[in-house]
Amino acid sequence: MAISVVTLERLPKYLRILKKMQSENINNVSSTSIAKELGFNSIQVRKDLACVSKTDGKPGVGFVVNDLINDIEEFLNINHSRDIIVIGAGRLGQALMNYSGFENKINVVRAFDIDKNKCDNKKIFLMKTLKTYVKKNNISVAIITVPKDAAQSVCDEVIDSGIKVIWNFAPINLKVPDNIRIKNEDLSASLAVLLNSY
Amino acid sequence: MAISVVTLERLPKYLRILKKMQSENINNVSSTSIAKELGFNSIQVRKDLACVSKTDGKPGVGFVVNDLINDIEEFLNINHSRDIIVIGAGRLGQALMNYSGFENKINVVRAFDIDKNKCDNKKIFLMKTLKTYVKKNNISVAIITVPKDAAQSVCDEVIDSGIKVIWNFAPINLKVPDNIRIKNEDLSASLAVLLNSY
Protein backbone atom coordinates (compact mmCIF):
# COMPACT_ATOMS: atom_id res chain seq x y z
CA MET A 1 0.00 0.00 0.00
CA ALA A 2 1.16 3.54 -0.72
CA ILE A 3 2.51 5.39 2.27
CA SER A 4 0.24 7.90 3.94
CA VAL A 5 0.90 11.63 4.03
CA VAL A 6 0.95 11.66 7.82
CA THR A 7 3.66 9.02 7.90
CA LEU A 8 5.60 10.89 5.24
CA GLU A 9 5.49 14.00 7.39
CA ARG A 10 6.86 12.17 10.40
CA LEU A 11 9.83 10.62 8.64
CA PRO A 12 11.95 13.81 8.54
CA LYS A 13 11.39 14.18 12.27
CA TYR A 14 12.73 10.68 12.86
CA LEU A 15 15.63 11.47 10.59
CA ARG A 16 16.58 14.51 12.60
CA ILE A 17 16.66 12.59 15.87
CA LEU A 18 18.57 9.70 14.31
CA LYS A 19 21.21 12.03 12.90
CA LYS A 20 21.66 13.66 16.25
CA MET A 21 22.16 10.20 17.76
CA GLN A 22 24.57 9.32 14.98
CA SER A 23 26.65 12.39 15.79
CA GLU A 24 26.69 11.21 19.40
CA ASN A 25 27.91 7.76 18.36
CA ILE A 26 24.77 6.02 19.55
CA ASN A 27 24.39 2.73 17.67
CA ASN A 28 20.95 1.45 18.57
CA VAL A 29 17.61 3.07 19.14
CA SER A 30 14.20 1.82 20.23
CA SER A 31 10.87 2.99 18.90
CA THR A 32 10.02 3.86 22.49
CA SER A 33 12.84 6.35 22.81
CA ILE A 34 12.08 8.00 19.46
CA ALA A 35 8.43 8.24 20.44
CA LYS A 36 9.28 9.75 23.79
CA GLU A 37 11.50 12.37 22.21
CA LEU A 38 8.75 13.48 19.83
CA GLY A 39 5.73 12.94 22.01
CA PHE A 40 4.41 10.23 19.69
CA ASN A 41 3.04 6.77 20.37
CA SER A 42 5.72 4.08 20.10
CA ILE A 43 3.48 1.71 18.13
CA GLN A 44 3.00 4.46 15.62
CA VAL A 45 6.74 4.94 15.31
CA ARG A 46 7.20 1.20 14.81
CA LYS A 47 4.51 1.10 12.14
CA ASP A 48 6.05 4.06 10.36
CA LEU A 49 9.51 2.51 10.44
CA ALA A 50 8.11 -0.78 9.18
CA CYS A 51 7.03 1.06 6.02
CA VAL A 52 10.54 2.21 5.21
CA SER A 53 13.17 0.09 6.92
CA LYS A 54 14.67 -2.81 5.07
CA THR A 55 15.73 -4.80 8.08
CA ASP A 56 13.54 -5.59 11.05
CA GLY A 57 14.27 -4.18 14.45
CA LYS A 58 15.58 -6.62 17.01
CA PRO A 59 13.29 -7.38 19.95
CA GLY A 60 14.88 -6.22 23.16
CA VAL A 61 17.44 -4.13 21.29
CA GLY A 62 15.75 -1.88 18.78
CA PHE A 63 17.00 -0.56 15.44
CA VAL A 64 20.45 0.22 14.09
CA VAL A 65 20.72 4.00 13.86
CA ASN A 66 22.90 4.09 10.74
CA ASP A 67 20.74 1.62 8.85
CA LEU A 68 17.60 3.50 9.72
CA ILE A 69 19.08 6.76 8.47
CA ASN A 70 20.00 5.16 5.17
CA ASP A 71 16.62 3.53 4.77
CA ILE A 72 14.67 6.70 5.50
CA GLU A 73 16.85 8.78 3.19
CA GLU A 74 16.47 6.26 0.44
CA PHE A 75 12.75 6.10 0.95
CA LEU A 76 12.41 9.88 0.94
CA ASN A 77 14.48 9.99 -2.19
CA ILE A 78 17.02 12.31 -0.65
CA ASN A 79 20.00 9.97 -0.81
CA HIS A 80 21.22 11.63 -3.99
CA SER A 81 21.80 15.34 -4.33
CA ARG A 82 19.08 17.37 -5.92
CA ASP A 83 19.08 20.97 -7.03
CA ILE A 84 15.96 23.04 -6.61
CA ILE A 85 15.29 26.69 -7.40
CA VAL A 86 13.39 29.62 -5.97
CA ILE A 87 11.24 32.00 -7.98
CA GLY A 88 11.14 35.43 -6.37
CA ALA A 89 14.22 36.68 -4.55
CA GLY A 90 12.47 38.65 -1.84
CA ARG A 91 13.11 38.09 1.83
CA LEU A 92 11.28 34.78 1.94
CA GLY A 93 13.00 33.51 -1.19
CA GLN A 94 16.39 34.40 0.19
CA ALA A 95 15.51 32.89 3.54
CA LEU A 96 14.69 29.58 1.86
CA MET A 97 17.93 29.71 -0.11
CA ASN A 98 19.77 29.81 3.18
CA TYR A 99 17.52 27.57 5.24
CA SER A 100 19.52 25.03 7.21
CA GLY A 101 16.67 22.66 7.92
CA PHE A 102 16.46 20.86 4.58
CA GLU A 103 18.19 17.54 4.30
CA ASN A 104 21.86 17.65 3.30
CA LYS A 105 21.44 16.56 -0.27
CA ILE A 106 18.77 19.14 -1.11
CA ASN A 107 20.38 22.27 -2.48
CA VAL A 108 18.51 25.44 -3.20
CA VAL A 109 20.96 26.59 -5.83
CA ARG A 110 19.48 29.63 -7.47
CA ALA A 111 16.76 32.23 -7.25
CA PHE A 112 15.14 33.98 -10.19
CA ASP A 113 13.62 37.42 -10.13
CA ILE A 114 12.44 40.09 -12.54
CA ASP A 115 14.34 42.76 -10.64
CA LYS A 116 17.70 43.37 -12.26
CA ASN A 117 19.07 45.00 -9.13
CA LYS A 118 18.64 41.82 -7.10
CA CYS A 119 20.85 39.97 -9.53
CA ASP A 120 23.96 41.50 -8.02
CA ASN A 121 23.84 38.56 -5.68
CA LYS A 122 25.80 35.66 -7.11
CA LYS A 123 22.93 33.22 -6.73
CA ILE A 124 20.13 35.40 -8.12
CA PHE A 125 19.37 35.55 -11.83
CA LEU A 126 16.98 37.25 -14.17
CA MET A 127 13.64 35.58 -14.72
CA LYS A 128 14.11 35.49 -18.47
CA THR A 129 17.03 33.07 -18.03
CA LEU A 130 14.79 30.58 -16.20
CA LYS A 131 13.72 28.33 -19.03
CA THR A 132 17.20 27.79 -20.39
CA TYR A 133 18.56 27.03 -16.93
CA VAL A 134 15.78 24.57 -16.08
CA LYS A 135 16.19 22.69 -19.34
CA LYS A 136 19.96 22.59 -19.25
CA ASN A 137 20.22 21.45 -15.65
CA ASN A 138 17.17 19.28 -15.58
CA ILE A 139 15.58 21.03 -12.61
CA SER A 140 12.23 19.61 -11.61
CA VAL A 141 11.35 21.40 -8.38
CA ALA A 142 10.68 25.13 -7.88
CA ILE A 143 9.63 27.15 -4.85
CA ILE A 144 7.42 30.16 -5.57
CA THR A 145 7.80 33.15 -3.24
CA VAL A 146 6.60 35.99 -5.44
CA PRO A 147 3.84 38.41 -4.33
CA LYS A 148 0.30 37.06 -4.39
CA ASP A 149 -0.86 39.03 -7.41
CA ALA A 150 1.99 37.80 -9.57
CA ALA A 151 1.85 34.21 -8.37
CA GLN A 152 -0.50 32.59 -10.89
CA SER A 153 1.18 34.03 -13.96
CA VAL A 154 4.62 33.23 -12.57
CA CYS A 155 3.36 29.72 -11.87
CA ASP A 156 2.26 29.33 -15.48
CA GLU A 157 5.65 30.52 -16.65
CA VAL A 158 7.43 28.11 -14.32
CA ILE A 159 5.42 25.20 -15.66
CA ASP A 160 6.16 26.31 -19.19
CA SER A 161 9.87 26.21 -18.39
CA GLY A 162 9.61 22.51 -17.63
CA ILE A 163 9.23 22.39 -13.84
CA LYS A 164 7.13 19.46 -12.60
CA VAL A 165 6.87 20.07 -8.88
CA ILE A 166 5.90 23.38 -7.27
CA TRP A 167 6.01 24.50 -3.67
CA ASN A 168 3.99 27.69 -3.38
CA PHE A 169 4.40 30.15 -0.51
CA ALA A 170 2.30 32.93 -2.02
CA PRO A 171 -0.99 33.23 -0.12
CA ILE A 172 -3.18 32.04 -2.96
CA ASN A 173 -4.31 28.65 -4.21
CA LEU A 174 -2.49 28.17 -7.49
CA LYS A 175 -4.18 26.20 -10.25
CA VAL A 176 -2.02 23.78 -12.19
CA PRO A 177 -2.57 21.04 -14.79
CA ASP A 178 -3.02 17.45 -13.59
CA ASN A 179 0.51 16.41 -14.47
CA ILE A 180 2.06 19.03 -12.19
CA ARG A 181 2.50 18.31 -8.51
CA ILE A 182 1.86 21.28 -6.23
CA LYS A 183 1.79 22.10 -2.55
CA ASN A 184 0.25 25.37 -1.51
CA GLU A 185 1.99 26.17 1.77
CA ASP A 186 -0.51 28.01 3.87
CA LEU A 187 1.05 29.99 6.71
CA SER A 188 -2.23 31.56 7.70
CA ALA A 189 -3.70 28.08 8.15
CA SER A 190 -0.80 27.16 10.41
CA LEU A 191 -1.34 30.28 12.42
CA ALA A 192 -5.07 29.61 12.65
CA VAL A 193 -4.40 26.21 14.16
CA LEU A 194 -1.89 27.62 16.57
CA LEU A 195 -4.14 30.40 17.80
CA ASN A 196 -7.14 28.13 18.25
CA SER A 197 -6.01 24.65 19.12
CA TYR A 198 -7.37 23.58 22.45
CA MET B 1 -17.49 18.82 20.28
CA ALA B 2 -14.19 20.65 19.81
CA ILE B 3 -13.33 21.49 16.24
CA SER B 4 -10.79 19.28 14.52
CA VAL B 5 -7.39 20.49 13.37
CA VAL B 6 -8.13 19.61 9.76
CA THR B 7 -11.25 21.77 9.78
CA LEU B 8 -9.31 24.56 11.45
CA GLU B 9 -6.76 24.42 8.65
CA ARG B 10 -9.41 24.68 5.96
CA LEU B 11 -11.15 27.73 7.42
CA PRO B 12 -8.50 30.27 6.28
CA LYS B 13 -8.81 28.87 2.77
CA TYR B 14 -12.55 29.46 2.79
CA LEU B 15 -11.94 32.92 4.17
CA ARG B 16 -9.62 33.80 1.30
CA ILE B 17 -12.15 32.77 -1.31
CA LEU B 18 -14.97 34.53 0.47
CA LYS B 19 -13.02 37.76 0.70
CA LYS B 20 -12.23 37.60 -2.96
CA MET B 21 -15.96 37.19 -3.66
CA GLN B 22 -16.73 40.05 -1.30
CA SER B 23 -14.39 42.29 -3.25
CA GLU B 24 -16.24 41.27 -6.40
CA ASN B 25 -19.58 42.16 -4.80
CA ILE B 26 -20.85 38.61 -4.83
CA ASN B 27 -23.53 38.19 -2.18
CA ASN B 28 -24.22 34.49 -2.02
CA VAL B 29 -22.10 31.40 -2.27
CA SER B 30 -22.84 27.68 -2.28
CA SER B 31 -20.75 25.00 -0.64
CA THR B 32 -20.49 23.43 -4.07
CA SER B 33 -18.74 26.43 -5.57
CA ILE B 34 -16.32 26.78 -2.66
CA ALA B 35 -15.55 23.09 -2.88
CA LYS B 36 -14.96 23.31 -6.60
CA GLU B 37 -12.59 26.21 -6.21
CA LEU B 38 -10.47 24.35 -3.66
CA GLY B 39 -10.81 20.83 -4.98
CA PHE B 40 -12.65 19.74 -1.84
CA ASN B 41 -15.82 17.72 -1.34
CA SER B 42 -18.90 19.93 -0.96
CA ILE B 43 -20.29 17.93 1.95
CA GLN B 44 -17.03 18.51 3.75
CA VAL B 45 -17.31 22.24 3.13
CA ARG B 46 -20.87 22.22 4.44
CA LYS B 47 -19.85 20.29 7.55
CA ASP B 48 -16.98 22.67 8.19
CA LEU B 49 -19.20 25.71 7.78
CA ALA B 50 -21.80 24.19 10.09
CA CYS B 51 -19.16 24.24 12.84
CA VAL B 52 -18.63 27.95 12.61
CA SER B 53 -21.54 29.72 10.97
CA LYS B 54 -24.26 31.18 13.13
CA THR B 55 -27.01 31.14 10.55
CA ASP B 56 -27.92 28.18 8.39
CA GLY B 57 -27.41 28.26 4.67
CA LYS B 58 -30.54 28.51 2.55
CA PRO B 59 -31.40 25.45 0.43
CA GLY B 60 -31.25 26.37 -3.22
CA VAL B 61 -29.42 29.59 -2.48
CA GLY B 62 -26.40 28.94 -0.30
CA PHE B 63 -24.71 31.18 2.25
CA VAL B 64 -24.40 34.95 2.64
CA VAL B 65 -20.79 35.84 1.87
CA ASN B 66 -20.52 38.69 4.35
CA ASP B 67 -22.05 36.73 7.20
CA LEU B 68 -19.77 33.79 6.56
CA ILE B 69 -16.71 36.02 6.64
CA ASN B 70 -17.77 37.47 9.96
CA ASP B 71 -18.55 34.08 11.44
CA ILE B 72 -15.26 32.53 10.37
CA GLU B 73 -13.24 35.50 11.59
CA GLU B 74 -15.02 35.43 14.89
CA PHE B 75 -14.51 31.72 15.21
CA LEU B 76 -10.82 31.99 14.36
CA ASN B 77 -10.51 34.75 16.87
CA ILE B 78 -9.12 37.16 14.33
CA ASN B 79 -11.93 39.68 14.43
CA HIS B 80 -9.95 41.89 16.79
CA SER B 81 -6.46 43.10 16.07
CA ARG B 82 -3.63 41.20 17.64
CA ASP B 83 0.05 42.04 17.80
CA ILE B 84 2.59 39.28 17.53
CA ILE B 85 6.38 39.39 17.51
CA VAL B 86 9.29 37.68 15.83
CA ILE B 87 12.43 36.48 17.59
CA GLY B 88 15.40 36.52 15.22
CA ALA B 89 15.59 39.21 12.56
CA GLY B 90 17.25 37.16 9.85
CA ARG B 91 15.82 36.80 6.37
CA LEU B 92 13.02 34.51 7.47
CA GLY B 93 12.10 36.72 10.40
CA GLN B 94 11.97 39.76 8.17
CA ALA B 95 10.00 37.87 5.56
CA LEU B 96 7.37 36.99 8.14
CA MET B 97 7.23 40.61 9.31
CA ASN B 98 6.27 41.56 5.79
CA TYR B 99 4.17 38.55 4.85
CA SER B 100 0.91 39.58 3.22
CA GLY B 101 -0.90 36.30 3.73
CA PHE B 102 -1.89 36.66 7.36
CA GLU B 103 -5.35 37.87 8.10
CA ASN B 104 -5.81 41.66 8.29
CA LYS B 105 -6.02 41.95 12.00
CA ILE B 106 -2.85 40.00 12.71
CA ASN B 107 0.08 42.36 12.92
CA VAL B 108 3.67 41.25 13.18
CA VAL B 109 4.78 44.41 14.90
CA ARG B 110 8.34 43.87 15.99
CA ALA B 111 11.35 41.63 15.71
CA PHE B 112 13.95 41.06 18.39
CA ASP B 113 17.55 40.13 17.78
CA ILE B 114 20.85 39.98 19.64
CA ASP B 115 22.62 41.76 16.79
CA LYS B 116 22.84 45.47 17.51
CA ASN B 117 23.47 46.26 13.84
CA LYS B 118 20.11 44.85 12.79
CA CYS B 119 18.37 47.29 15.09
CA ASP B 120 18.89 50.12 12.65
CA ASN B 121 15.60 48.98 11.21
CA LYS B 122 12.72 50.77 12.87
CA LYS B 123 10.93 47.54 13.70
CA ILE B 124 13.86 45.55 15.05
CA PHE B 125 14.91 45.75 18.68
CA LEU B 126 17.52 44.30 20.96
CA MET B 127 16.71 41.00 22.58
CA LYS B 128 17.30 42.35 26.05
CA THR B 129 14.29 44.64 25.64
CA LEU B 130 12.00 41.68 24.97
CA LYS B 131 10.64 41.00 28.43
CA THR B 132 9.70 44.59 29.14
CA TYR B 133 7.96 44.91 25.79
CA VAL B 134 6.02 41.67 26.14
CA LYS B 135 4.79 42.57 29.63
CA LYS B 136 3.91 46.15 28.77
CA ASN B 137 2.02 45.33 25.59
CA ASN B 138 0.56 42.06 26.70
CA ILE B 139 1.96 40.09 23.78
CA SER B 140 1.10 36.41 23.88
CA VAL B 141 2.35 35.04 20.54
CA ALA B 142 5.95 34.86 19.29
CA ILE B 143 7.48 33.43 16.13
CA ILE B 144 10.97 31.94 16.53
CA THR B 145 13.26 32.19 13.51
CA VAL B 146 16.67 32.03 15.12
CA PRO B 147 19.33 29.50 14.04
CA LYS B 148 18.79 25.91 15.15
CA ASP B 149 21.52 25.85 17.76
CA ALA B 150 20.20 28.91 19.52
CA ALA B 151 16.55 27.93 19.32
CA GLN B 152 16.01 26.05 22.57
CA SER B 153 17.68 28.63 24.78
CA VAL B 154 15.90 31.45 22.97
CA CYS B 155 12.66 29.55 23.43
CA ASP B 156 13.25 29.31 27.17
CA GLU B 157 13.94 33.04 27.28
CA VAL B 158 10.77 33.79 25.32
CA ILE B 159 8.69 31.75 27.72
CA ASP B 160 10.31 33.50 30.65
CA SER B 161 9.29 36.84 29.14
CA GLY B 162 5.64 35.83 29.38
CA ILE B 163 4.84 34.52 25.89
CA LYS B 164 2.22 31.75 25.90
CA VAL B 165 2.10 30.66 22.25
CA ILE B 166 5.15 29.86 20.12
CA TRP B 167 5.45 29.24 16.40
CA ASN B 168 8.87 27.73 15.75
CA PHE B 169 10.54 27.80 12.34
CA ALA B 170 13.94 26.60 13.52
CA PRO B 171 14.52 23.03 12.32
CA ILE B 172 14.41 21.45 15.75
CA ASN B 173 11.66 20.16 18.02
CA LEU B 174 11.51 22.62 20.86
CA LYS B 175 10.55 21.38 24.32
CA VAL B 176 8.16 23.54 26.30
CA PRO B 177 6.19 23.25 29.55
CA ASP B 178 2.61 21.97 29.38
CA ASN B 179 1.05 25.39 29.77
CA ILE B 180 2.78 26.74 26.65
CA ARG B 181 1.25 26.13 23.22
CA ILE B 182 3.77 25.41 20.48
CA LYS B 183 3.79 24.57 16.81
CA ASN B 184 7.03 23.34 15.32
CA GLU B 185 6.77 24.32 11.66
CA ASP B 186 8.62 21.71 9.73
CA LEU B 187 9.60 22.81 6.25
CA SER B 188 11.60 19.67 5.58
CA ALA B 189 8.49 17.62 6.31
CA SER B 190 6.53 19.69 3.81
CA LEU B 191 9.21 19.15 1.24
CA ALA B 192 9.31 15.43 1.95
CA VAL B 193 5.60 15.17 1.24
CA LEU B 194 5.93 17.20 -1.91
CA LEU B 195 8.80 15.16 -3.30
CA ASN B 196 7.15 11.84 -2.54
CA SER B 197 3.40 12.19 -2.69
CA TYR B 198 1.82 9.86 -5.19
Place this chain on the structure above:
DNA sequence: TAGATTGTTAATCGATTAACAATC
Protein backbone atom coordinates in the same frame (compact mmCIF):
# COMPACT_ATOMS: atom_id res chain seq x y z
C1' DT C 1 16.57 -16.63 32.66
C1' DA C 2 14.09 -12.01 32.97
C1' DG C 3 13.35 -7.70 30.83
C1' DA C 4 12.97 -5.05 26.90
C1' DT C 5 11.37 -4.54 22.63
C1' DT C 6 9.73 -6.20 18.42
C1' DG C 7 5.92 -7.02 14.53
C1' DT C 8 1.15 -8.28 13.86
C1' DT C 9 -3.68 -8.73 14.57
C1' DA C 10 -7.78 -6.71 16.39
C1' DA C 11 -10.31 -2.77 18.45
C1' DT C 12 -11.16 1.97 18.56
C1' DC C 13 -11.58 6.36 17.01
C1' DG C 14 -12.40 10.05 13.94
C1' DA C 15 -12.73 12.00 9.30
C1' DT C 16 -14.69 11.69 4.80
C1' DT C 17 -18.20 10.50 1.74
C1' DA C 18 -22.84 8.78 0.35
C1' DA C 19 -27.74 8.94 0.62
C1' DC C 20 -31.75 11.53 1.14
C1' DA C 21 -35.59 14.13 2.92
C1' DA C 22 -36.48 19.08 3.56
C1' DT C 23 -36.91 23.67 1.61
C1' DC C 24 -35.84 28.00 -0.66
Place this chain on the structure above:
DNA sequence: TAGATTGTTAATCGATTAACAATC
Protein backbone atom coordinates in the same frame (compact mmCIF):
# COMPACT_ATOMS: atom_id res chain seq x y z
C1' DT D 1 -43.51 24.06 -9.95
C1' DA D 2 -38.67 22.37 -10.90
C1' DG D 3 -33.95 22.84 -9.80
C1' DA D 4 -30.53 23.83 -6.65
C1' DT D 5 -28.83 23.40 -2.40
C1' DT D 6 -29.22 22.63 2.35
C1' DG D 7 -28.40 19.82 7.00
C1' DT D 8 -28.46 15.23 8.93
C1' DT D 9 -28.08 10.38 9.37
C1' DA D 10 -25.65 6.31 7.98
C1' DA D 11 -21.79 4.00 5.59
C1' DT D 12 -17.11 3.87 4.48
C1' DC D 13 -12.51 4.54 4.95
C1' DG D 14 -8.17 5.08 7.12
C1' DA D 15 -5.29 6.21 11.08
C1' DT D 16 -4.24 5.41 15.83
C1' DT D 17 -4.05 2.63 19.74
C1' DA D 18 -4.44 -1.73 22.44
C1' DA D 19 -3.33 -6.46 23.13
C1' DC D 20 -0.13 -10.02 22.82
C1' DA D 21 2.81 -13.72 21.28
C1' DA D 22 7.57 -13.99 19.63
C1' DT D 23 12.44 -13.24 20.46
C1' DC D 24 16.80 -10.95 21.31
